[in-house]
Amino acid sequence: MPTVKVALIGVGNCASAFVQGLRFYGKFSKDEECVGLRNPRLGGLTPRDILVVAAFDVDERKVEKDLAEAIFAEPNNAPKVTEVPSTGVIVRKGPLMDGVGKSAQTLVQVSANPDANVAQVLKESSAEVAVNLLPSGAAEASRWYAEQALAAGCAFVNATPNFIASDAAWVKRFEAAGLPLAGDDLVDQAGSTALHKTLLKLLSDSGVKITETYQLDVGGGTESMDTLDRTREAKRIIKTQSVASSLPYKTEVVAGSTDYVDFLRNKRDSYFWVSGTYFCNAPFQIDLKFSTVDAPNAGSVLFDVVRAMKLALDRKLKGAVVPVCAYGFKRPPQMMALETAESAFKTFIADST
Numbered sequence: 511m512p513t514v515k516v517a518l519i520g521v522g523n524c525a526s527a528f529v530q531g532l533r534f535y536g537k538f539s540k541d542e543e544c545v546g547l548r549n550p551r552l553g554g555l556t557p558r559d560i561l562v563v564a565a566f567d568v569d570e571r572k573v574e575k576d577l578a579e580a581i582f583a584e585p586n587n588a589p590k591v592t593e594v595p596s597t598g599v600i601v602r603k604g605p606l607m608d609g610v611g612k613s614a615q616t617l618v619q620v621s622a623n624p625d626a627n628v629a630q631v632l633k634e635s636s637a638e639v640a641v642n643l644l645p646s647g648a649a650e651a652s653r654w655y656a657e658q659a660l661a662a663g664c665a666f667v668n669a670t671p672n673f674i675a676s677d678a679a680w681v682k683r684f685e686a687a688g689l690p691l692a693g694d695d696l697v698d699q700a701g702s703t704a705l706h707k708t709l710l711k712l713l714s715d716s717g718v719k720i721t722e723t724y725q726l727d728v729g730g731g732t733e734s735m736d737t738l739d740r741t742r743e744a745k746r747i748i749k750t751q752s753v754a755s756s757l758p759y760k761t762e763v764v765a766g767s768t769d770y771v772d773f774l775r776n777k778r779d780s781y782f783w784v785s786g787t788y789f790c791n792a793p794f795q796i797d798l799k800f801s802t803v804d805a806p807n808a809g810s811v812l813f814d815v816v817r818a819m820k821l822a823l824d825r826k827l828k829g830a831v832v833p834v835c836a837y838g839f840k841r842p843p844q845m846m847a848l849e850t851a852e853s854a855f856k857t858f859i860a861d862s863t
């Protein structure tokens with residue numbers, strides 16, 4: 511049976527949801543039982559074909575632990591939805607670099623263990639797809655792990671908002687190495703950016719004039735604290751550009767993460783405001799609140815992206831895989847409308863089977 515051998519860089523909340531999801535959906539043999547997955551089967555691959563073979567972190571409560579134990583270690587607060595039996599994958603210590611921001615130092619306890627030789631671990635574990643799930647502020651560390659993927663001959667998926675797949679210099683390096691690359695900044699399954707864009711497009715397609723709109727988020731995961739501390743501005747630019755691209759005209763748009771509220775734990779509340787006019791300048795306003803749990807929101811899209819990258823490897827694609835980037839990421843190298851990205855991804859998958 512084909513398998514997608516995955517290495518997880520960062521065993522935080524997203525990794526917890528991903529690993530729990532593999533166990534949760536691994537119990538089902540029929541596609542129709544996989545409720546909550548956008549693509550139970552993709553290019554002939556199911557979640558049962560995804561295997562985590564390596565994992566890296568810096569927190570002493572996770573390093574040298576089996577992945578099944580590490581995903582539930584603090585400060586992770588993604589909900590536990592299933593027991594995960596021992597995986598045999600031991601979390602290795604990666605180099606810290608800029609992995610933990612000033613505020614997150616109150617939450618993360620950095621291990622004193624020596625750093626593993628990451629490229630060697632990737633090679634020895636036969637990892638095919640390395641998934642970067644570091645905190646959004648870990649720009650230097652993200653680039654360093656991309657180097658390790660190049661050295662080990664792995665495809666690289668950048669779920670963080672750091673610019674790798676959308677950076678022409680990195681794309682060239684993956685092209686030269688004959689390896690596929692996807693990023694940047696994973697989209698959510700029940701995504702606030704997608705919801706915002708769809709709402710604006712629906713209204714503007716009907717001739718409605720949007721005069722101003724914003725989207726503000728609050729969350730209680732470690733990542734929300736890191737965003738507040740280090741990447742608020744970068745995330746705001748990515749989200750604002752993405753939301754603004756759904757309108758055929760310029761208007762006042764602000765979209766971006768705002769604050770950390772510890773008691774929300776892994777929950778996220780997104781607030782939307784839309785104001786505009788329609789027939790004969792009649793005014794309207796929308797005031798919405800959208801509540802989600804953060805980490806599981808990455809699971810279905812990550813399952814799709816890692817399987818798509820396996821297909822890209824099989825087809826010997828190199829550099830940024832444009833349809834995968836446009837479908838699964840907020841800042842792809844080539845921005846597409848939601849429907850265009852969806853159909854480009856479907857065509858890519860169909861061409862691979």
Ligand SMILES: NC(=O)c1ccc[n+]([C@@H]2O[C@H](COP(=O)([O-])OP(=O)(O)OC[C@H]3O[C@@H](n4cnc5c(N)ncnc54)[C@H](O)[C@@H]3O)[C@@H](O)[C@H]2O)c1
Nearest residue numbers: 520521522523524567604606609643645646670732733808
């Ligand atoms: N729905 C979502 O959760 C979602 C959606 C889109 C993008 N993302 C992105 O995914 C990434 C991961 O999010 P998360 O909520 O899992 O974050 P998290 O803070 O829970 O996890 C990050 C993990 O990386 C570890 N780490 C820090 N520095 C490291 C280093 N140098 N080497 C190895 N490990 C290191 C931390 O100890 C922690 O376990 C973020 O960049 C986030 O922006 C998440």
